[in-house]
Amino acid sequence: MVKEKGQEFPMVAKTLFGLEDILADELVKLGAKGIEKHNRAVSFVGDQGFMYKANLNLRTALRILKPIKSFIVKDEQWLYREIQKINWSDYMDVTDTLAIDCVLSSDNFTHSHFLAQKAKDAIVDQFRDAFGVRPSVELDRPTLRINLHIHQDTCTVSLDSSGESLHKRGYRDQTNLAPINEVLACGLVMLSGWDKSSVFIDPMCGSATILIEAALLAGNIPPGYYREEFGFQRWKDYDEDLWETIYTASLKKINNNPVQLIGVELSRNVARKARENIKLAKLEDVITVHHTSFQEFDPPADPGVLVMNPPYGERMHQEEDINGLYQSIGDTLKKKYEGYSAWIISSNREAFKYVGLRPSKKIPVFNGQLECRFMRFDMYEGSKKLSKRKENNQE
Numbered sequence: 001m002v003k004e005k006g007q008e009f010p011m012v013a014k015t016l017f018g019l020e021d022i023l024a025d026e027l028v029k030l031g032a033k034g035i036e037k038h039n040r041a042v043s044f045v046g047d048q049g050f051m052y053k054a055n056l057n058l059r060t061a062l063r064i065l066k067p068i069k070s071f072i073v074k075d076e077q078w079l080y081r082e083i084q085k086i087n088w089s090d091y092m093d094v095t096d097t098l099a100i101d102c103v104l105s106s107d108n109f110t111h112s113h114f115l116a117q118k119a120k121d122a123i124v125d126q127f128r129d130a131f132g133v134r135p136s137v138e139l140d141r142p143t144l145r146i147n148l149h150i151h152q153d154t155c156t157v158s159l160d161s162s163g164e165s166l167h168k169r170g171y172r173d174q175t176n177l178a179p180i181n182e183v184l185a186c187g188l189v190m191l192s193g194w195d196k197s198s199v200f201i202d203p204m205c206g207s208a209t210i211l212i213e214a215a216l217l218a219g220n221i222p223p224g225y226y227r228e229e230f231g232f233q234r235w236k237d238y239d240e241d242l243w244e245t246i247y248t249a250s251l252k253k254i255n256n257n258p259v260q261l262i263g264v265e266l267s268r269n270v271a272r273k274a275r276e277n278i279k280l281a282k283l284e285d286v287i288t289v290h291h292t293s294f295q296e297f298d299p300p301a302d303p304g305v306l307v308m309n310p311p312y313g314e315r316m317h318q319e320e321d322i323n324g325l326y327q328s329i330g331d332t333l334k335k336k337y338e339g340y341s342a343w344i345i346s347s348n349r350e351a352f353k354y355v356g357l358r359p360s361k362k363i364p365v366f367n368g369q370l371e372c373r374f375m376r377f378d379m380y381e382g383s384k385k386l387s388k389r390k391e392n393n394q395e
């Protein structure tokens with residue numbers, strides 16, 4: 001890899017649908033140049049140090065890609081030839097391993113897996129022709145992860161500087177709970193506009209992902225703080241001193257501002273797992289998890305922000321169960337959360353109606369494959385009286 005210190009190059013940060021604006025803001029604050037928003041991605045310009053900094057600090061990015069070549073592609077053979085034109089010895093050795101991810105948004109091609117195979121053949125054949133041996137494929141922890149993005153007839157080849165997706169923060173051990181993606185969890189906290197100092201409550205906290213992300217945000221703790229490794233640390237041009245400098249400077253910005261984060265969880269087992277995750281993240285001093293129901297729990301009177309990811313009902317059998325749950329969420333908010341700003345994410349539009357409050361904001365997001373709304377309900381001081389009056393009028 002030909003390298004000049006401080007030389008700038010374009011990069012692309014991938015994200016989830018609906019988080020592009022937040023990611024662009026993060027990039028502005030981090031000091032990126034040439035920021036442009038796209039669908040589920042933001043492009044920008046920076047140098048090698050900035051690439052390290054972005055991987056460590058961006059909360060709503062999934063991957064940071066470094067494009068190395070773009071070309072028109074007509075068919076698989078064309079792809080093979082163009083990939084072979086890249087001198088892969090600049091990026092890896094024959095003893096290294098590789099993996100290729102292929103993302104398609106094209107009417108001309110249908111099989112991303114087949115295209116990834118073709119690109120892999122082009123690379124390993126180049127090494128075999130030069131050295132008589134070929135590098136191996138390793139899907140989990142390759143030396144070099146390569147990303148092909150084919151949009152219509154344009155293929156962009158990038159090096160994936162993140163390696164494992166950045167949502168894998170490294171603080172979560174309890175994976176059997178189908179928790180929310182960490183990048184989405186953090187995006188929700190940021191979209192809620194929480195001021196990072198008032199009370200923050202997740203009253204159906206599950207494995208505590210939203211609470212942990214909120215605590216990291218408030219403490220200015222880099223989301224990559226717990227990770228063992230980033231992809232760029234296996235690259236040929238990895239600059240360990242530069243990484244140490246960036247890492248140390250980022251950790252210096254961690255603060256100890258007092259903040260109160262509260263979780264509530266109905267299941268004893270899940271509450272225990274939430275506490276284990278919080279301990280792994282060393283956040284026991286700022287997050288408390290109560291094993292009780294949202295309906296029973298009494299929040300601090302000093303209002304703050306509530307962000308909640310209730311069950312959506314895909315696994316519930318009776319329709320009235322889920323509608324009844326959402327109705328009791330609305331009732332509890334009205335009764336106990338005066339002055340709070342309450343945010344709920346759900347894919348269940350029907351059940352949302354049973355909350356019985358008018359949302360002041362509706363933000364479309366995806367939780368995995370599920371199209372969701374992230375809705376804000378302002379629990380004005382008057383909303384309790386107003387709903388009481390409505391009830392009386394209905395009687």
Ligand SMILES: C[S@@+](CC[C@H](N)C(=O)[O-])C[C@H]1O[C@@H](n2cnc3c(N)ncnc32)[C@H](O)[C@@H]1O
Nearest residue numbers: 179180204205206207209265266293294309311
């Ligand atoms: C969709 S999961 C939340 C997942 C969470 N965001 C995470 O990342 O792990 C919903 C959680 O709400 C809990 N729950 C359901 N009803 C509840 C209630 N009435 N009070 C408190 N928690 C409840 C469930 O036990 C479950 O853990």
